[in-house]
Amino acid sequence: MSSSPSPPPSKPYHEILGVSEESFDRLEEHLDRRVHDGLAYRHLSNHRSGVERGTVLVAGTVVRGFPKIPRTLTVSTGVPEHFDGPVAVEEKLNGYNVRLARIDGDVLAFTRSGLFCPFTTRIVRRELGAELEALFDEYPQTMVCGEMIGPENPYTAHEYPGVDSIAFCAFGWRDCVSGRPLSVPERRDRYESFGIPQTRHFGTDEPAIVADGLREIVEALDEEEREGVVMQSRDGSRQLKYTTSAANRGDLAYAFSMPFEYGQEFVFRRLVREAFQSVEWGESNSTASERAHRLGEAILCSMIESIEAVAAGETVGNRQTVRAEPETVDALLEHLRDQGLTLVIDEDRTTNGERVVTFCKRSQSTNDRIQNYLDGQIVDV
Amino acid sequence: MSSSPSPPPSKPYHEILGVSEESFDRLEEHLDRRVHDGLAYRHLSNHRSGVERGTVLVAGTVVRGFPKIPRTLTVSTGVPEHFDGPVAVEEKLNGYNVRLARIDGDVLAFTRSGLFCPFTTRIVRRELGAELEALFDEYPQTMVCGEMIGPENPYTAHEYPGVDSIAFCAFGWRDCVSGRPLSVPERRDRYESFGIPQTRHFGTDEPAIVADGLREIVEALDEEEREGVVMQSRDGSRQLKYTTSAANRGDLAYAFSMPFEYGQEFVFRRLVREAFQSVEWGESNSTASERAHRLGEAILCSMIESIEAVAAGETVGNRQTVRAEPETVDALLEHLRDQGLTLVIDEDRTTNGERVVTFCKRSQSTNDRIQNYLDGQIVDV
Numbered sequence: 041m042s043s044s045p046s047p048p049p050s051k052p053y054h055e056i057l058g059v060s061e062e063s064f065d066r067l068e069e070h071l072d073r074r075v076h077d078g079l080a081y082r083h084l085s086n087h088r089s090g091v092e093r094g095t096v097l098v099a100g101t102v103v104r105g106f107p108k109i110p111r112t113l114t115v116s117t118g119v120p121e122h123f124d125g126p127v128a129v130e131e132k133l134n135g136y137n138v139r140l141a142r143i144d145g146d147v148l149a150f151t152r153s154g155l156f157c158p159f160t161t162r163i164v165r166r167e168l169g170a171e172l173e174a175l176f177d178e179y180p181q182t183m184v185c186g187e188m189i190g191p192e193n194p195y196t197a198h199e200y201p202g203v204d205s206i207a208f209c210a211f212g213w214r215d216c217v218s219g220r221p222l223s224v225p226e227r228r229d230r231y232e233s234f235g236i237p238q239t240r241h242f243g244t245d246e247p248a249i250v251a252d253g254l255r256e257i258v259e260a261l262d263e264e265e266r267e268g269v270v271m272q273s274r275d276g277s278r279q280l281k282y283t284t285s286a287a288n289r290g291d292l293a294y295a296f297s298m299p300f301e302y303g304q305e306f307v308f309r310r311l312v313r314e315a316f317q318s319v320e321w322g323e324s325n326s327t328a329s330e331r332a333h334r335l336g337e338a339i340l341c342s343m344i345e346s347i348e349a350v351a352a353g354e355t356v357g358n359r360q361t362v363r364a365e366p367e368t369v370d371a372l373l374e375h376l377r378d379q380g381l382t383l384v385i386d387e388d389r390t391t392n393g394e395r396v397v398t399f400c401k402r403s404q405s406t407n408d409r410i411q412n413y414l415d416g417q418i419v420d421v
Numbered sequence: 422m423s424s425s426p427s428p429p430p431s432k433p434y435h436e437i438l439g440v441s442e443e444s445f446d447r448l449e450e451h452l453d454r455r456v457h458d459g460l461a462y463r464h465l466s467n468h469r470s471g472v473e474r475g476t477v478l479v480a481g482t483v484v485r486g487f488p489k490i491p492r493t494l495t496v497s498t499g500v501p502e503h504f505d506g507p508v509a510v511e512e513k514l515n516g517y518n519v520r521l522a523r524i525d526g527d528v529l530a531f532t533r534s535g536l537f538c539p540f541t542t543r544i545v546r547r548e549l550g551a552e553l554e555a556l557f558d559e560y561p562q563t564m565v566c567g568e569m570i571g572p573e574n575p576y577t578a579h580e581y582p583g584v585d586s587i588a589f590c591a592f593g594w595r596d597c598v599s600g601r602p603l604s605v606p607e608r609r610d611r612y613e614s615f616g617i618p619q620t621r622h623f624g625t626d627e628p629a630i631v632a633d634g635l636r637e638i639v640e641a642l643d644e645e646e647r648e649g650v651v652m653q654s655r656d657g658s659r660q661l662k663y664t665t666s667a668a669n670r671g672d673l674a675y676a677f678s679m680p681f682e683y684g685q686e687f688v689f690r691r692l693v694r695e696a697f698q699s700v701e702w703g704e705s706n707s708t709a710s711e712r713a714h715r716l717g718e719a720i721l722c723s724m725i726e727s728i729e730a731v732a733a734g735e736t737v738g739n740r741q742t743v744r745a746e747p748e749t750v751d752a753l754l755e756h757l758r759d760q761g762l763t764l765v766i767d768e769d770r771t772t773n774g775e776r777v778v779t780f781c782k783r784s785q786s787t788n789d790r791i792q793n794y795l796d797g798q799i800v801d802v
């Protein structure tokens with residue numbers, strides 16, 4: 041990584057971003073300024089003035105934020121409503137969203153909010169260094185968009201067959217500065233040709249046909265506890281997502297394991313999704329009841345577990361395991377602590393030159409409030 | 422009811438309320454001014470500057486709001502923490518909270534937020550006219566606090582054995598102006614002597630003994646689908662509530678039948694209560710799972726029902742049945758419409774001189790949003 045200060049922008053940022061000077065001035069107040077290991081950058085951690093959340097300003101250029109993907113609650117009407125031409129259906133993976141770009145000659149990984157991630161950067165360079173260099177040599181202004189998946193994951197751990205630890209899986213190819221996507225077939229061909237793993241493609245068809253066939257795909261994904269699908273117009277400009285019940289349940293269990301950290305809206309939305317899916321699929325009373333039972337367990341059992349853990353003096357939070365070269369793990373832990381997280385290390389060992397660490401990002405509010413309520417603190421409601 | 426304008430206050434309202442003139446000036450901005458059938462009053466629909474929500478300023482006097490009752494999530498610690506002397510345990514009923522006061526010679530009923538309710542006023546005069554007159558003759562400055570319960574209820578219908586339609590049940594006796602409560606034994610004696618029905622008393626004991634015995638009481642209430650208990654210091658000054666799982670489930674089912682009307686916090690709190698109760702009761706995995714299943718059904722099945730109703734072109738909302746003299750029902754419907762509610766009348770018949778009306782308070786947001794999502798409107802999350 042270059043440790044020299046970034047050169048001045050080749051042209052003003054507002055021109056690069058395609059907004060007025062005044063818009064950019066307003067935007068600038070909301071940019072977070074960061075320096076990591078000599079890399080100075082600014083990023084937008086919330087959507088503002090028509091610029092995507094996660095947009096990064098670095099070394100005189102821009103790494104555009106990945107756009108938010110809208111969702112439908114009713115497939116049969118939502119898909120035809122949203123698309124007027126062929127729709128590509130690809131798998132939506134459950135991990136964390138990253139964007140890779142080559143800045144001043146170095147491949148860097150940025151998380152959804154535009155934070156440079158030293159851990160992801162090292163992992164993708166180790167796993168796909170040559171492939172990415174070849175890609176960026178040919179298409180230097182590319183933003184490689186994908187998901188980091190697998191069980192040994194510092195943010196969102198989820199099992200995927202064939203992924204023992206952590207792996208990158210591409211799902212988008214965009215212009216780094218404008219954010220414009222490549223069409224689905226071109227993108228898939230290019231990733232194929234560069235040997236970069238990419239998300240599963242279930243097919244491309246007319247909206248009505250996609251809507252008809254989606255339930256079967258989603259049910260199969262659900263059985264494998266997978267997350268869902270992203271649908272796109274062939275040119276990649278319009279996107280729409282739809283998720284499995286397993287994903288909703290997983291999210292609920294996760295949220296309720298830290299009940300006082302997660303937004304109540306986060307929870308509410310997932311409950312609503314379940315109800316719409318059940319209605320659209322015309323579930324019988326007994327099937328809907330089974331769905332309700334699994335939902336209830338996701339909510340209650342994870343919350344009970346956390347309360348019992350606090351009662352037993354344990355730390356509640358997001359518990360993850362990572363495995364990598366010692367220096368990579370060091371960089372990750374430092375990075376997480378730099379963000380103000382309190383890490384409790386549960387296990388730390390070295391196997392075959394790799395360091396394997398299980399740590400818990402302590403959820404301050406959840407630990408404190410559960411303890412208070414166990415101590416008999418009254419609640420004013 | 423007196424139709425003459427209210428006389429000027431005997432002393433300024435800030436003195437009656439016991440706040441400074443400046444406090445009262447600030448408070449005054451938040452008072453809602455109402456006129457009903459010649460009765461002019463102001464009320465505080467939200468807690469402000471140390472004055473209880475629901476406080477009414479009428480005819481130169483005050484009807485104090487009923488204080489919010491704090492809750493514990495853990496009985497074993499919460500009860501001893503909250504009380505330092507004997508604790509009276511009484512049943513908490515599931516209906517709507519009303520306060521009765523005699524103003525200018527007339528017994529009037531005010532709801533929780535301080536709204537005069539012409540329906541409740543007529544019902545209590547019809548059912549308990551003589552008893553209340555005797556009570557107010559002897560204790561004119563009393564505020565009779567209680568719950569309107571039963572299945573034929575314009576706000577909160579719930580079955581109670583022995584209540585065919587709607588009934589008043591007292592649970593508090595306070596000074597109308599200061600809000601100061603009578604002690605529990607005095608209150609119970611007085612209601613007994615005036616022949617006014619009152620809430621069940623399970624006993625009065627030291628905090629540790631109450632905490633130990635509460636589970637048994639709550640489990641018995643739960644089996645009968647009853648709401649819970651209110652605990653009070655003997656002098657009535659400190660209160661604490663604790664509710665059954667049945668009450669939580671009932672609330673959740675109700676809230677999710679109108680998912681876009683109810684606060685997400687409302688839902689969240691009830692889920693948290695369930696988890697703490699399960700942990701405190703040391704439930705086995707299978708008992709906790711059963712609790713989770715019932716919880717899931719309360720959430721999902723009521724939401725599915727509402728979505729299906731909207732899909733079938735029906736109106737979703739709070740559906741209630743009332744039975745009373747035609748004039749009383751007219752007064753209720755007018756009162757509800759005056760509050761901006763859209764009523765859909767499902768049934769309207771007369772039996773034995775009584776009018777029986779089933780109506781639905783239409784939930785605008787829920788109807789609209791469910792319809793939009795069924796139509797495929799995307800959601801931006």
